[in-house]
Amino acid sequence: MERYTKTAISLHWLTALLIIAAFALGVTMVDIPGLTPTKLKYFSWHKWLGITVLGIACLRLLWRLSHPAPAYPFQMPRWQQAAAHALHLLLYFLIFAIPVSGYLYSLAAGVPVVYLGVVPLPVILAPNPELKPLLKLTHYTLNMILLGAVILHVLAALKHHFIDRDGVFKRILP
Numbered sequence: 579m580e581r582y583t584k585t586a587i588s589l590h591w592l593t594a595l596l597i598i599a600a601f602a603l604g605v606t607m608v609d610i611p612g613l614t615p616t617k618l619k620y621f622s623w624h625k626w627l628g629i630t631v632l633g634i635a636c637l638r639l640l641w642r643l644s645h646p647a648p649a650y651p652f653q654m655p656r657w658q659q660a661a662a663h664a665l666h667l668l669l670y671f672l673i674f675a676i677p678v679s680g681y682l683y684s685l686a687a688g689v690p691v692v693y694l695g696v697v698p699l700p701v702i703l704a705p706n707p708e709l710k711p712l713l714k715l716t717h718y719t720l721n722m723i724l725l726g727a728v729i730l731h732v733l734a735a736l737k738h739h740f741i742d743r744d745g746v747f748k749r750i751l752p
């Protein structure tokens with residue numbers, strides 16, 4: 579069966595690792611009480627991870643647009659192909675929307691982002707106390723949608739592997 583390209587496979591697993599790390603750090607850091615040095619450090623790491631995801635998302639999208647995904651197996655029902663396609667579109671949307679919402683939230687809160695502590699990123703939004711809670715809620719909600727989408731994505735992959743045994747999961751494995 580036709581596989582994904584090595585580049586697509588690398589970008590897929592790199593995105594997965596970075597998102598898991600950013601997500602875990604996100605839920606950990608917001609639960610640290612007060613404003614400790616550890617909390618501030620985690621916030622910075624979280625932002626750097628998220629900006630890295632955004633950069634990789636751009637590369638992924640360019641790669642995907644220039645390298646079509648392998649076709650689904652012919653025996654896969656139409657509705658499942660449509661559902662897979664819709665879920666993949668949602669995941670692509672989220673890997674852009676989540677970092678962008680976090681970035682805008684940080685700016686609205688009056689905290690410019692300095693990538694890796696070295697590269698100051700553009701301040702495209704002035705501090706904005708009205709937008710701040712809205713962007714925070716957006717960032718949170720998009721993350722909960724991501725959690726649901728990733729669970730579905732993993733369950734579908736496992737179904738292909740253990741129930742359908744159609745090789746669909748193997749073609750994204752390194």
Ligand code: HEM
Binds near residue numbers: 596680682717718
């Ligand atoms: C893949 C990228 C990202 C993921 C998966 C992610 C995930 C999360 C999660 C799960 C939380 C905890 C939400 C909560 O429980 O309240 C969070 C909080 C936060 N994120 Fe992100 N994030 C990403 C990117 C970014 C980026 C790029 C920035 C900024 C440059 C950012 C800034 C923040 C901030 C400031 C908070 C704290 C919200 C608060 O004040 O409670 N995030 N993120």
